[in-house]
Amino acid sequence: MTTAISARSLRKVYPGTPPVEALAGADLDIQDNEFFTLLGPSGCGKTTLLRMIAGFEHPTSGSLDMFGASLLDLPPYKRPINTVFQSYALFPHLTVSQNIAFGLEMLGKPKTEIKETVAQMVDLVQMSELADRQTGQISGGQQQRVALARALAPKPRVLLLDEPLSALDFKLRKEMQLELKRLQTETGITFIFVTHDQEEALTMSDRIAVMNAGSIRQIGAPRDIYDHPAERFVADFIGDTNFLSAQITSSNADRARVDLSSGESTSARLPEGGARDGQVTLAIRPEHAKLVMPDDGLLRGTLENIVYFGTDTHIHLRLTDGTPFTLRQQNNSETELQFAKGDTAGIRFAPDVAQVLKD
Template identity: 50%
Template sequence: MQHASEACQLIGLGRSYGRGASAHRALDGIDLSIRANEFFTLLGPSGCGKTTLLRLIAGFDQPTSGQISIFGEDVAGLPPEDRPVNTVFQHYALFPHLTVAQNVGFALRMLGSPQSEIAASVARMVALVGLEGMEHRRPDQLSGGQKQRVALARALAPGPKILLLDEPLSALDAKLRQRMRSELKALQRETGITFVFVTHDQDEALAMSDRIAVMQGGRVQQLGRPDEIYEAPANRFVADFIGGANLIPARIGSQGAEAEGLGVIPATGEPGAAVTLVIRPERLAILPATQKAKDDLGPLTVVERIYMGNELSFRLEGAAVPLHVTLPRGGLRGALDFSPGDRVALRPEAGAIRVLAS
């Protein structure tokens, strides 16, 4: 049956709203197994079903089909209060009439733990998230980051087997978000609890996750480690959603994939088949068209130069779609710079071009 290292197993999970032809399938046959002690991320644009999936695991919503088990136990019909999971809500949902300490101690109080045990747990949790001295404040006296920590401490206090996090960093400003990423990751390692993290932010997902499930249209588009997802996207959607990519239409010819304005790229496939070439903007070297070698792509014309501090980005025309190339600022120290109107060629790194069936 289920392996002991599986924290959460989802089998054929579906959730539809409405009936008949007009039914909307928010989740369409999800099969996933989330491992124990894993930082697992559900990543996708809004409306992809990631939050619905989280709500099904938490028990706020019931699936229309399929099965959820948590550490081997089928949780069908179990209300949220009886599931060994706790949630960090998107807007924290801290109880406004209770102090920090009362918020953190809420779950244990509901479970009827003795006063001394609650006090000990609150002290431990408040220390874990670094909120000592704030115990008697109310939520409206806290900053966004502090509320975030209270929400974390509150959800961890009852000792969940799985912690669900619903876009917990989205309400924070950019700098704080960066810091909370490392803190969350550290917290997960320290507590050894399985984290299921929902986000639409690919940087967040790549930075923190052990594994990522990229979702779109109620289905899992790709499941894998961050590097697998980034380096080897399984389809157009994943390639485009994660990190941004040049998606170039091409057709399989006698010597490889023929792309308009670029040349021939080594690829195998059924002759005549339409394919999509995926190239990350930072895996292309840019050089003057006069230095173009046989396997280089182009020539193309620079139409825009965008200075972004740590990197320099060019938009190029001449292929079927505009291409983007980014160069790290460090690599630019020499004379390697171009202006709009320059004719250039592109030299892809080895293995940088992925060929996907369209």
């Protein structure tokens, strides 16, 4: 597989008193024709990294290559990269077609090529019927499609997307998540997407880099990141997670036997390079646990709250040692909650759904 973007020890420090390290030695490889997401909270360094790939920021140190050649000496306009920003920056007095054609005209492309490319782009983003309408007269979701078409028209090798869905309402954002993935698949262009929305990242990405405090904490496929978080920050940031204290009693290559606070014992997965003895923290996803009778559980707790969410119900308990614990039960015609607020219940989960976390 061909590597599109490669970074080694990439660092960015902004001067000040004290200096601000926005990116602390990032190492990553993004493959050609990959939908790759930089995910993390505000200020984690994801937009700084994106801007360095675009050429809008220059690293303090480290290397940054594109298809094996250094990007560091290339100005933004010479990089085969386009960017879609949060604000779409369309020309409201121009039509959809004219907005898409603008960048091609600036590149000096022949008129026949521009006409053909614009026709292809409006068809690709399903805007053919609105091609002659001014962009100031179309909806936010339609404007987002035009911005994408304009960025894709010059056929960049890499497309950068800086939280482009943040201004859309919930339902439209869901639709555009699927639309973005479709566009990436059909064009074969490498997409690098920046977001702080975990659901967006899980929905669209081939791989995700979870970032915090200027560093990359974990890189992996969405399922790997969700089911096998390497550390507490990743487990806590990606979805809902229960954290339990436990004691490792024995371990092998990738599994450990742990004692819970209740005195019960179970099996848990070990992260690569993780602890193999002593006191550890376990992560258990709410959907991986279920309520049972008090004497049948690995843990025991009191139901403090029951919240109905339509598709599922969230059940909040307080364990006997004071630790909060949440379960998620899917709602269907065959499931009915057998417990009420204030009841004592047991909690069970299958062997190996618990993940031992790194410190």
